[in-house]
Amino acid sequence: QLDLSSNLNKPFYKLSGGMKQKFLIALAFGRAGKAMIFDEPTANLDPSARERFGELLHKYAASKSLIFISHRLEEVGGLVNRMICMDLGRIIDDKNV
Template identity: 60%
Template sequence: MIVIKEAVKRFLDVNVLDHVNLTIEDGDKIALMGPNGAGKTTLVRSILGFYHLDSGSIEVDGLSPIKMRQRVLTNISFIPQTPPPIKLSLTELIEYVAKSSQVVPQAIFEEAKRLDLALEQNLSKPFFKLSGGMKQKMLIAIALAKKSKMLIFDEPTANLDPKAREKFYNLLEELDAKTSTIYITHRLEEVESLVNRKIYMDLGKVVEDERV
């Protein structure tokens, strides 16, 4: 699904990605680990087309995430560690997602309910005024309702309480076997039962890539 060849990304003359080579196939469930500054988030943002590489290439289903970004993003859902300051109300956000990603609004409500997020009581609230946990649940509900071929979570449970974490991981266990997932995490123990591959990065390089 994703082929990365000799990917280099520099910031202030530092190779944050240093000739990274990686292939991610359909159905891979990956724990992406490493210290802060290892290049994990930069790699993901390059896959999403947020960053232009200085050299090398990335292809998602044979498409460039820079040149064909809209088509690439139709098949990927990204849940960041820090939710964006979206000013839309939840009603407006659901309508936007429904139109832009062809998601049935009811599917978002159903996923939110499974995460114990009471959407009906908060539809008029701007997204950015929700609590951290509610924002995270909303983004997860949208991602699951979208049924993307790939889900990417950056520290997926950072804003969730223990009960919500348990529900979240139970939902992930129900994903289609062909769905690929990447968990950027410092808590391997939380995702260990969900992954079949561990990738460890340091200083912009992939230093370990193990199938489990």
């Protein structure tokens, strides 16, 4: 779903920033853990890859605990049940959504 097949044989360090991000996302979804933590997961992704990432999140959201660190709140708003906003290391908003 993340269109990785054309880059499977390339060394990781030679991939573009967006392709590296896709591989790291694929690794995260391939793990069997109960929780997933994402730090700016859509950084370097093009719009279509962001959309595919959102689809994967919706697929896994019910079976895993997801924690996001993101500046793009609109991308995670439909997935989360609690939102904590911080500024300069201080919590400025904490609400159930």
